Amino acid sequence: MTCLPVSTGKKLGLAIDLDTCVGCQACVTACKGWNDQGYGVPLSDQNPYGSDPSGVFLNRVHSYAVQPVDTAAQTINFPRSCLHCEDAPCVTVCPTGASYKRSEDGIVLVNEDACIGCGLCSWACPYGAREMDQAAGVMKKCTLCVDRIYNENLAQEDREPACVRGCPTGARHFGDFADPDSKVSRLSAERGGYALMPDLGTKPVNRYLPPRKKDARHEASVLAPLLDIRASGFAGWLDRVLGKI
Amino acid sequence: MHPAPSVILFSVLSGAGFGLLFFLGIGFVHLYGLTAFLWWGLGYSLALIGLLASTFHLGNPQRALLAFSQWRTSWLSREAWASVAALVLLAPMALSDWLGLGLPQPFGWLGGMLALVTVFCTAMIYAQIKAVPRWHHWLTPVMFLTFALAGGAVLAGQNFAPVLLALLLVVLLAIWQVGDGQFARRAQTLGTATGLDRIGTVTVFEQAHTAGNYLLREMMFVVGRKHAQKLRGLALVLACLLPAVLLAISGACWAYAAAALCHLAGALAARWLFFAEAEHVVGLYYGKR
Numbered sequence: 001m002t003c004l005p006v007s008t009g010k011k012l013g014l015a016i017d018l019d020t021c022v023g024c025q026a027c028v029t030a031c032k033g034w035n036d037q038g039y040g041v042p043l044s045d046q047n048p049y050g051s052d053p054s055g056v057f058l059n060r061v062h063s064y065a066v067q068p069v070d071t072a073a074q075t076i077n078f079p080r081s082c083l084h085c086e087d088a089p090c091v092t093v094c095p096t097g098a099s100y101k102r103s104e105d106g107i108v109l110v111n112e113d114a115c116i117g118c119g120l121c122s123w124a125c126p127y128g129a130r131e132m133d134q135a136a137g138v139m140k141k142c143t144l145c146v147d148r149i150y151n152e153n154l155a156q157e158d159r160e161p162a163c164v165r166g167c168p169t170g171a172r173h174f175g176d177f178a179d180p181d182s183k184v185s186r187l188s189a190e191r192g193g194y195a196l197m198p199d200l201g202t203k204p205v206n207r208y209l210p211p212r213k214k215d216a217r218h219e220a221s222v223l224a225p226l227l228d229i230r231a232s233g234f235a236g237w238l239d240r241v242l243g244k245i
Numbered sequence: 246m247h248p249a250p251s252v253i254l255f256s257v258l259s260g261a262g263f264g265l266l267f268f269l270g271i272g273f274v275h276l277y278g279l280t281a282f283l284w285w286g287l288g289y290s291l292a293l294i295g296l297l298a299s300t301f302h303l304g305n306p307q308r309a310l311l312a313f314s315q316w317r318t319s320w321l322s323r324e325a326w327a328s329v330a331a332l333v334l335l336a337p338m339a340l341s342d343w344l345g346l347g348l349p350q351p352f353g354w355l356g357g358m359l360a361l362v363t364v365f366c367t368a369m370i371y372a373q374i375k376a377v378p379r380w381h382h383w384l385t386p387v388m389f390l391t392f393a394l395a396g397g398a399v400l401a402g403q404n405f406a407p408v409l410l411a412l413l414l415v416v417l418l419a420i421w422q423v424g425d426g427q428f429a430r431r432a433q434t435l436g437t438a439t440g441l442d443r444i445g446t447v448t449v450f451e452q453a454h455t456a457g458n459y460l461l462r463e464m465m466f467v468v469g470r471k472h473a474q475k476l477r478g479l480a481l482v483l484a485c486l487l488p489a490v491l492l493a494i495s496g497a498c499w500a501y502a503a504a505a506l507c508h509l510a511g512a513l514a515a516r517w518l519f520f521a522e523a524e525h526v527v528g529l530y531y532g533k534r
Contacts, residue, residue: 117304128527137304
């Protein structure tokens, strides 16, 4: 049913650290690799080796240049995937009940056997988290690796989303935001984690940890005394005379 | 937003069809015999062709019946119910008009109203989407309903059609005027969408991917906005002005047919713009709109 659960026991989601992310795209490939052979139909590509390749990805990493008023410009890498919103507009618009939010852990999923591929959920999502699979004609989205996190066939350390497991810099954290003592909740509280476009009323679960404040550029470099050389003796006399001419 | 031909055809044809069925159902237009058969048939055909066209853009149309299941939350599901209910409930009235069974008119009232409810549901599918600021406005259902009523009146060849066409002209001008400022009023920028405006001015340094994807194709349709002003003029002339003039100068059969075709062509242009001009906030992440 596309009615949203009144409340969910857990609020599973990601805390994404924009300070640590280096934009290596490992999470993108880890996600594509796992979800290509796990939950639901594979993430198909169209014309992958041709001149105009296109394909489904559940996670995309953007790169932005940010110019603060008083310091040097920064490059900030920005992973974008499903935020598993508490008030998910993609769920309520679905006419078939294929799109749903789990009451036990808050994960937003698509039942592909019921999806007619109308695309309305992807329109309703402000974050571009959903992409239509052109081969199967069904909507694909981040499952928070629901087939990993509860999978008892995997070693304990592998029971987290592929993007989190694959991140070489530890920029992605997975956990329960409903538990104030969880790692992600504490990280978010300490670092001032924020939700994307909160004024659209979607109440995203995922949090972005803003880049830490960079050191201000010192006006005087440590090399400054060496640059300001005062000539003395003959060279000094020459400098003064030449300066007067 | 990508203007999918199937959706444009669907919403224009079924809108006009349901508008015609509304006038026939509530008895504004009273016909009998072969004329009744032809006009009711026209209304039913347009509505059904439209509904059929709407399944063309589905990835898995064989599961379309599932779309009836989520009427509690989904306007698309409500539209499915309203359309079927209207078509079923109007059938006795249509048969009665055609075969002269003498069914009292109130039998058609409920079906007639449901025809308009269907159009309202269609409009709400778009109006509910906050991520597309241009659509997320009460003028969207007003525009869809005015189009249905004006189209229905033109198709029914009614002498009050020019009044509704004039109203449509006002509504179109209003929705374009309001719509042009809607995205700005939402005050979403690349900075607010990423939350990075707390650090400084944000620009796209490098795109997330070098090739196209579903999002770019579906939600960042920029080609259509180039000739928006010309198309708006064309839509006003074809959908509103010409049909009104044609219906005013002659009551002949050819004038009626020309007015109807003209109106539908204008409606198609306006509906194409409705999609092509609509900007989705996801475009912000790509530095596009």
